[in-house]
Amino acid sequence: MTIFFKDNQPFVEGVCINDILNSQATPFYIYSQKVITTTYHNLKNTLSSEIFFSVKANSNQAILKLMQSLGAGADTVSLGELERVLSVGFDPNKIIFEGVGKTKEDIEFAIHQNIRLINVESLEELKLINQLGQSFNKTINIGVRLNPDIDGLTLDKISTGKKTDKFGITLDQLTEFLKLAQSSHHINLKGISCHIGSQIYDIAIFEKVFTTMKKTASFILSHNIQIDYVDLGGGFGVDYGEKSNKLNITNINKLIYSIFKNETYEISFEPGRYLIARAGIIITKILTSKKNGGINYLITDAGMHTLIRPALYNVVHRVTALQNNSKHNDIYTVAGPICESSDIIAKDISLPNQQMGNHLIIHDAGAYGAVMASNYNSRGFPAEILIDKEKYFVIHRPEKINDIIKRDHIPDWLQS
Numbered sequence: 125m126t127i128f129f130k131d132n133q134p135f136v137e138g139v140c141i142n143d144i145l146n147s148q149a150t151p152f153y154i155y156s157q158k159v160i161t162t163t164y165h166n167l168k169n170t171l172s173s174e175i176f177f178s179v180k181a182n183s184n185q186a187i188l189k190l191m192q193s194l195g196a197g198a199d200t201v202s203l204g205e206l207e208r209v210l211s212v213g214f215d216p217n218k219i220i221f222e223g224v225g226k227t228k229e230d231i232e233f234a235i236h237q238n239i240r241l242i243n244v245e246s247l248e249e250l251k252l253i254n255q256l257g258q259s260f261n262k263t264i265n266i267g268v269r270l271n272p273d274i275d276g277l278t279l280d281k282i283s284t285g286k287k288t289d290k291f292g293i294t295l296d297q298l299t300e301f302l303k304l305a306q307s308s309h310h311i312n313l314k315g316i317s318c319h320i321g322s323q324i325y326d327i328a329i330f331e332k333v334f335t336t337m338k339k340t341a342s343f344i345l346s347h348n349i350q351i352d353y354v355d356l357g358g359g360f361g362v363d364y365g366e367k368s369n370k371l372n373i374t375n376i377n378k379l380i381y382s383i384f385k386n387e388t389y390e391i392s393f394e395p396g397r398y399l400i401a402r403a404g405i406i407i408t409k410i411l412t413s414k415k416n417g418g419i420n421y422l423i424t425d426a427g428m429h430t431l432i433r434p435a436l437y438n439v440v441h442r443v444t445a446l447q448n449n450s451k452h453n454d455i456y457t458v459a460g461p462i463c464e465s466s467d468i469i470a471k472d473i474s475l476p477n478q479q480m481g482n483h484l485i486i487h488d489a490g491a492y493g494a495v496m497a498s499n500y501n502s503r504g505f506p507a508e509i510l511i512d513k514e515k516y517f518v519i520h521r522p523e524k525i526n527d528i529i530k531r532d533h534i535p536d537w538l539q540s
Contacts, residue, residue: 427460
């Protein structure tokens, strides 16, 4: 997201951030509709493939409605996400339901919604779906999520495609899976998918994945099973400022053409982070500054409850100053208010001299920001704001402590 200054006032699109600050308490998230729209169209046009937005990256109803209006499908991994996308009007035929831990009730709901595919991740799940199809006297369209045993060379905590990861059907189980699918009279195997992890930059890894999926599709077709869909996942690397090399999506398109050019099944992708990360920022206020052990700390009202990625994954988000008119820079460590030593947003960064009451911008927080927020330390969820040209709208109201307290209930025997 581009933040520009006009007459020393900071703007996102045509909205002055100071106008939002005058009416909204910090911290809060801002999303740019223009960035989301442009990123989606660029990816869609470059890949010439179906795009299913990975809802887990950002599940705000307004963001989902925007994705639906752009023509995206939805990739969901829970009953809650499935209900979210249905509620904003996604065509059931453009919804995929996957996830390694679906309950019987989850699957029943998906069956009744007649969605495009339920992606199966275990042999037991396949048996359960067939049993449910029999009880409903219905043939159910499924896909199989494959675990290709390919290391995405990314963080272990976001790796999903190695044989030891919990996701998908490993290739050595595929023959057994196909035999079971063919003998299951209420199952219609329509597609295959895989996703090996996030933040992948190396084009050679994508080539390995695509080649493996092509061979697997051919293997399935040789068993007289006609598949219509091959979903190649997501994982496109987003530069948070820590990478010098950027992923060229045009090279992904070249791979698609060279590997799948003579195939009749439909190719699709399920990106999340790539579509939304760069479209979001967090505005946070400096509560106090202090110096401990030679470290200049800026303590902000945004922390690991607002953006857990730095604490959970030890990753870096770029932080800049909203008030940047000081001519002198200092080295700061930006830390949140949470009572945890891991609540550090950025270490040893250069900023114009800051003071209590100033505001900072945490960049590239559109993905895995608000969706992973928590009430830890009894702090409420921040507001989320969507900007479109010269207007903005609060798409998620900030949560007050009374909202949190009202969710708890004291039993009669503890009442005085």
